[in-house]
Amino acid sequence: MSEPLLSVENLKTQFFTEDGTVRAVDGISFDVYEGEIVGLVGESGAGKSVATSSLLRLVDSPGEIVGGEITFKGETIFGLEEGADGEPRPRDEMLSEEEMREQIRGREIAIIFQDPMESLNPVFTVGGQLREFIEINRDLSADEAKEEAIEMLREVGIPAPESRYDEYPHQFSGGMRQRVLIAMALACQPDLIIADEPTTALDVTVEGQILEMVTDLQEKYDTSFIWVTHDMSVVAEICDRVNVMYLGEIIEHSEVDDLFYDTKHPYTQALLDSMPRPDETVHELDPIKGVMPEAINPPSGCRFHSRCPDAREVCREVHPEARNLAADGEPKHSAACVKYDAFEVGYDESRPIETEATGGFSAGLTETEAEE
Numbered sequence: 001m002s003e004p005l006l007s008v009e010n011l012k013t014q015f016f017t018e019d020g021t022v023r024a025v026d027g028i029s030f031d032v033y034e035g036e037i038v039g040l041v042g043e044s045g046a047g048k049s050v051a052t053s054s055l056l057r058l059v060d061s062p063g064e065i066v067g068g069e070i071t072f073k074g075e076t077i078f079g080l081e082e083g084a085d086g087e088p089r090p091r092d093e094m095l096s097e098e099e100m101r102e103q104i105r106g107r108e109i110a111i112i113f114q115d116p117m118e119s120l121n122p123v124f125t126v127g128g129q130l131r132e133f134i135e136i137n138r139d140l141s142a143d144e145a146k147e148e149a150i151e152m153l154r155e156v157g158i159p160a161p162e163s164r165y166d167e168y169p170h171q172f173s174g175g176m177r178q179r180v181l182i183a184m185a186l187a188c189q190p191d192l193i194i195a196d197e198p199t200t201a202l203d204v205t206v207e208g209q210i211l212e213m214v215t216d217l218q219e220k221y222d223t224s225f226i227w228v229t230h231d232m233s234v235v236a237e238i239c240d241r242v243n244v245m246y247l248g249e250i251i252e253h254s255e256v257d258d259l260f261y262d263t264k265h266p267y268t269q270a271l272l273d274s275m276p277r278p279d280e281t282v283h284e285l286d287p288i289k290g291v292m293p294e295a296i297n298p299p300s301g302c303r304f305h306s307r308c309p310d311a312r313e314v315c316r317e318v319h320p321e322a323r324n325l326a327a328d329g330e331p332k333h334s335a336a337c338v339k340y341d342a343f344e345v346g347y348d349e350s351r352p353i354e355t356e357a358t359g360g361f362s363a364g365l366t367e368t369e370a371e372e
């Protein structure tokens with residue numbers, strides 16, 4: 001395989017709050033290759049948005065990227081080295097804030113958020129905003145940029161784009177606004193588009209139409225995507241490869257079919273069991289037991305052990321790094337769960353423990369309450 005377009009190594013982003021340090025992203029690694037859609041999936045609070053905004057160095061105070069490497073087309077978006085005083089400092093080749101703003105954001109890596117009203121200005125027409133964006137970023141005249149803007153609106157499926165060009169964002173439906181943002185993301189022909197739950201607020205039919213359009217455009221332009229979602233059916237529909245996140249970590253990674261048909265991590269299994277599956281018409285939904293613990297004080301050992309049906313003593317003690325469990329020659333399939341022999345930590349001999357998932361006590365109750 002060729003070099004990845006984007007490579008993320010051991011990325012850590014933390015928020016320094018009054019209550020303590022929130023380890024929102026705690027050592028994640030993944031790659032994105034040219035022309036693929038990579039999913040980032042997990043429950044609310046897993047760290048998906050912090051991870052994607054870190055990729056563009058858009059984390060605001062009190063948040064900070066504290067470690068790791070982000071490389072994009074050979075350029076260092078983030079990278080530290082040890083300074084003369086022993087303290088970490090940005091490496092010389094790390095892109096400056098100005099370079100990030102002028103070369104990377106919007107041009108080479110575009111981002112689409114869940115709420116289009118945050119990205120569209122309500123007092124300007126949709127077409128005007130798109131035209132201006134194209135004009136600024138692509139050295140086109142105002143007329144050329146307008147033509148291109150109309151073309152982009154047509155491309156993302158906005159009917160009668162010439163007349164809708166002069167309308168304001170509030171005159172567009174939610175789905176149509178989201179299409180405008182996709183047009184804006186595509187306008188500079190970036191190599192990578194990060195989509196942070198852009199279809200979550202839409203109804204399923206509109207969502208389906210948008211996902212279909214994205215897959216078509218993705219093929220046409222050969223753009224790579226990172227698609228953030230908490231919805232496994234979205235993953236099934238558009239992703240080539242998937243990273244599953246839990247409490248700041250990527251706990252499973254594989255090609256999309258393997259994630260569904262050869263699920264390795266109990267958390268991924270729990271996520272799948274809690275959602276309607278696209279490949280099953282009738283399915284009893286089984287919500288994940290318990291709540292995700294706080295990222296300030298993550299549980300010892302495996303972070304999922306408190307909610308895991310397979311947890312044993314050893315899961316409280318050993319913090320597993322994801323390992324590739326695929327057979328030789330098979331595509332990578334990694335998981336961070338010590339129940340697999342590859343981890344060799346004595347899982348089989350270890351005593352099972354009661355967790356929120358084993359029915360020993362139900363979610364939210366303490367052990368004594370449940371015994372009564």
Ligand SMILES: Nc1ncnc2c1ncn2[C@@H]1O[C@H](COP(=O)(O)OP(=O)(O)OP(=O)(O)O)[C@@H](O)[C@H]1O
Nearest residue numbers: 015017022024043044045046047048049050051295
């Ligand atoms: N500005 C902030 N200050 C303190 N903590 C923050 C801040 N922003 C995010 N966090 C914390 O970082 C963690 C990850 O949040 P993030 O928004 O990335 O989750 P997410 O996976 O995107 O969830 P969702 O699906 O709800 O969007 C959470 O524990 C959150 O409370």
Ligand code: NI
Nearest residue numbers: 048049050196
């Ligand atoms: Ni988010």
